[in-house]
Amino acid sequence: MINIRLNVNNEDYQVEVAPYHTLRDVLRDKLGFIDVKNGCNEGECGSCTVLVDGKPVTSCLMLAAQAQGKRITTARGLATDGKLHPLQEKFIDCGAVQCGYCTPGMLMVAKALLDKNPNPTEEEVRAAISGNICRCTGYQQIVEAIMAAAAEMNK
Amino acid sequence: MSKVKSLFRPTEYFKPTSVEEAVKLLARYNDKGAAIAGGTDVLAMKDPRIEALIDITDLGLNYIKSDSQGLRIGATTTLADIETSPILSKSPYNIIAQAAHEIGTPLIRNLGTIGGNLCNASPSADSPPTLLVLGAKLKLVSTLKSREVPLDEFFVGPFRTIKGHDELLTEIELPLLSPRTGTSYQRLTKITTIDEALVSVAALVVMDDKGGVIKDARIALTSVAPTPMRARQAEEMLRGRGIKDGLIEEVARAVADETSPRSRPDYRRSMSAVLAERTIKEAIARATSDVV
Numbered sequence: 001m002i003n004i005r006l007n008v009n010n011e012d013y014q015v016e017v018a019p020y021h022t023l024r025d026v027l028r029d030k031l032g033f034i035d036v037k038n039g040c041n042e043g044e045c046g047s048c049t050v051l052v053d054g055k056p057v058t059s060c061l062m063l064a065a066q067a068q069g070k071r072i073t074t075a076r077g078l079a080t081d082g083k084l085h086p087l088q089e090k091f092i093d094c095g096a097v098q099c100g101y102c103t104p105g106m107l108m109v110a111k112a113l114l115d116k117n118p119n120p121t122e123e124e125v126r127a128a129i130s131g132n133i134c135r136c137t138g139y140q141q142i143v144e145a146i147m148a149a150a151a152e153m154n155k
Numbered sequence: 156m157s158k159v160k161s162l163f164r165p166t167e168y169f170k171p172t173s174v175e176e177a178v179k180l181l182a183r184y185n186d187k188g189a190a191i192a193g194g195t196d197v198l199a200m201k202d203p204r205i206e207a208l209i210d211i212t213d214l215g216l217n218y219i220k221s222d223s224q225g226l227r228i229g230a231t232t233t234l235a236d237i238e239t240s241p242i243l244s245k246s247p248y249n250i251i252a253q254a255a256h257e258i259g260t261p262l263i264r265n266l267g268t269i270g271g272n273l274c275n276a277s278p279s280a281d282s283p284p285t286l287l288v289l290g291a292k293l294k295l296v297s298t299l300k301s302r303e304v305p306l307d308e309f310f311v312g313p314f315r316t317i318k319g320h321d322e323l324l325t326e327i328e329l330p331l332l333s334p335r336t337g338t339s340y341q342r343l344t345k346i347t348t349i350d351e352a353l354v355s356v357a358a359l360v361v362m363d364d365k366g367g368v369i370k371d372a373r374i375a376l377t378s379v380a381p382t383p384m385r386a387r388q389a390e391e392m393l394r395g396r397g398i399k400d401g402l403i404e405e406v407a408r409a410v411a412d413e414t415s416p417r418s419r420p421d422y423r424r425s426m427s428a429v430l431a432e433r434t435i436k437e438a439i440a441r442a443t444s445d446v447v
Contacts, residue, residue, distance in 0.1 A: 056262055061199065063210070130261060131259070131349075133348070
């Protein structure tokens with residue numbers, strides 16, 4: 001086991017991990033970030049998406065040990081001082097959350113997109129979420145929510 | 156009865172800060188050690204034989220450099236960086252970026268590396284056809300020596316390469332392109348979660364000054380044979396020829412004849428010809444125009 005320090009949502013955590021533990025394993029099972037979901041375990045569903053230094057990645061394909069020294073953001077890190085991020089508000093308003101399993105991953109990808117491209121086209125939104133599977137909504141409401149959040153944030 | 160190890164449970168993790176350190180570790184652990192960069196293949200495959208993970212992301216191998224000799228791409232350059240590289244985008248090298256864009260998902264591309272795509276050596280890997288037609292050479296380093304291997308010689312079978320367990324792929328080198336070089340890349344997918352290649356074809360042609368004679372032609376494919384392949388006989392049919400009616404269609408059929416697809420062979424052969432015709436024509440058009 002190795003002792004590592006992880007920075008998650010601007011807080012440092014000291015945790016013991018095995019070499020084979022993935023970032024997803026450690027965030028979810030050891031640090032209690034159950035907003036990071038366990039889906040396919042091979043990077044194809046996107047439900048484990050977190051931001052690492054601002055970039056969305058499938059945390060099931062990154063070793064926990066590789067996340068040392070990086071800034072990790074999970075969906076929980078979106079709200080500030082108890083106030084929901086516009087993305088979260090629009091996801092609720094637009095009915096983009098049904099079972100909710102894909103939602104944290106979608107939010108992370110959307111956050112990264114809007115940080116880089118504050119005014120995306122619908123095409124760009126669809127391309128950005130192309131690594132995140134949703135079995136419930138058919139994606140339309142998710143796309144609308146992200147476009148609405150962008151509009152809100154650009155006011 | 157001995158217990159067979161079937162779970163992925165490496166007991167060591169190293170993060171060397173130099174290539175020298177990394178290759179010492181690879182030599183020490185040999186077939187029980189694995190280099191890991193983005194982890195998108197290593198952690199998806201979870202090979203139970205791996206005892207030591209050697210993280211190669213801190214060796215300074217994430218770069219795309221252009222100089223008087225051509226292009227050099229560091230092995231741990233992410234697919235996302237390749238996809239968006241301004242150096243690649245405005246040149247015939249841009250087929251590398253197009254291929255990188257097709258790999259996995261945007262999330263996987265933020266982690267996965269070009270070196271990983273090559274070393275994983277999937278028979279349907281997306282980057283090899285583009286690198287093959289561009290004449291790529293690979294730099295392989297070990298504690299004993301450093302060697303350059305043409306990519307043409309790298310793949311030996313499904314998921315098998317000539318790279319030794321003690322060797323590290325550090326760099327992909329691409330020669331300068333001749334004037335009037337045109338490239339093209341086209342792909343059909345399997346329509347699965349991440350749309351692996353059903354057939355991809357890359358073509359490169361070099362035209363003469365008047366744009367009527369093909370001085371050189373290279374055609375490469377993936378997902379139609381045990382490894383990514385060049386269609387060498389078809390290439391020979393183009394070299395030194397003037398473009399005339401029916402030639403490219405004939406060559407496209409020859410490309411299909413050189414493939415040996417294992418699964419859905421009729422459809423794959425048929426599509427190889429379709430994509431070969433399209434890419435050869437597009438490469439010629441690009442070689443003879445001012446626009447890439």
